[in-house]
Amino acid sequence: GQNxxxxxxxxxxxxxxxxxxxxxxxxxxxxxxxYQQHAGEAPTFLSYNVxxxxxxxxxxxxxxxxxxxxxxxxxxELQMKDSASYLCAVRDSNYQLIWGAGTKLIxxx
Amino acid sequence: xxxxxxxxxxxxxxxxxxxxxRCDPISGHDNxxxxxRVMGKEIKFxxxxxxxxxxxxxxxxxxxxxxxxxxxxxxxxxxxPAELEDSGVYFCASSQRGLxxxxxxxxxxxxxxx
Numbered sequence: 163g164q165n166x167x168x169x170x171x172x173x174x175x176x177x178x179x180x181x182x183x184x185x186x187x188x189x190x191x192x193x194x195x196x197y198q199q200h201a202g203e204a205p206t207f208l209s210y211n212v213x214x215x216x217x218x219x220x221x222x223x224x225x226x227x228x229x230x231x232x233x234x235x236x237x238x239e240l241q242m243k244d245s246a247s248y249l250c251a252v253r254d255s256n257y258q259l260i261w262g263a264g265t266k267l268i269x270x271x
Numbered sequence: 272x273x274x275x276x277x278x279x280x281x282x283x284x285x286x287x288x289x290x291x292x293r294c295d296p297i298s299g300h301d302n303x304x305x306x307x308r309v310m311g312k313e314i315k316f317x318x319x320x321x322x323x324x325x326x327x328x329x330x331x332x333x334x335x336x337x338x339x340x341x342x343x344x345x346x347x348x349x350x351x352p353a354e355l356e357d358s359g360v361y362f363c364a365s366s367q368r369g370l371x372x373x374x375x376x377x378x379x380x381x382x383x384x385x
Contacts, residue, residue: 166313193372204275204362204376205314249314256327257370259306261314 164188166262168250173268174240182235182248182265190255196224196235197249199264205249209235237267245269273297275377277363283383289351292380296345296365302326303346304366304374305338309359317361320346321368332357353384 166186174180186194193212197205211217211226211233223236235248247264254260276295284290296303305317317336318328322343331338335354340346350357360381364374 192370195372197376202378204378206376207373210372251314256329258316258319258327258330259304259314259374260316263311263313 164254164260166250166252166260168248168262168265170263171266171268173270174237176240176242176269176271178240179236179238180240180267182237182250182267184233184235184250184262186231186233186250186252186260186262188252188254188260191228192253192255192257194224194226194233195251195253195259196222196233197251199247199249201246208248240269242269242271275363275365275375277361277377277380279380280378281381281383283385284353285385286355287352289349290353290382292348292350292361292363292382294346294348294363294365294377296363297375299367300365300375301343301368302366302371302374303340304364305346305348306362306364307359308362308379309356314362317348350382353382355384358382358384 168184196208199205209224249264250262251259278293303320308314316330319326320340337349360379362379363377366374
């Protein structure tokens with residue numbers, strides 16, 4: 163079956179750096195996505211990786227290793243507004259998005 | 272530019288009743304997706320429209336669910352009759368034509384079946 167694993171919850175301190183890991187086993191691979199979702203709101207797109215390596219976008223970076231079925235989202239200079247759920251999703255061979263359950267990130271002052 | 276909108280934001284119905292959810296995608300977006308998130312679990316794909324055509328409906332749980340996208344604009348998702356396990360948040364998303372990377376999500380409809 164298809165499976166995406168990510169930690170349920172993480173806690174970090176304002177101003178610090180946090181890395182959220184995601185491992186996946188899917189039927190085919192056509193890209194990995196990270197979305198941010200604040201409670202009660204719509205998921206919003208953060209990043210997309212289809213080739214191995216690091217993609218940087220401001221305070222956020224996302225890394226992919228296709229051979230290991232592994233990705234991480236790196237958040238730097240954490241701000242209180244970064245408290246949210248972070249969703250990892252993989253586009254499979256049918257171009258469907260397969261989602262992880264999300265990682266709830268709690269930022270403390 | 273308006274984002275993806277969904278109506279209603281919340282719906283509470285009794286088992287056996289019918290509910291229709293509506294999604295208005297971003298204007299000009301050919302692709303429209305429906306997803307569902309049951310409490311505590313991951314988001315699950317339901318189906319994908321390209322304009323008015325169903326491209327992929329393999330995620331639809333059963334024949335109590337019917338989705339339409341008349342004219343290739345807004346879409347409706349009808350659940351008839353609703354069962355307890357249908358409770359969850361139903362998200363709609365849209366994207367530009369082709370294999371667009373970014374899907375834009377609506378705020379979701381929270382459905383509670385009692």
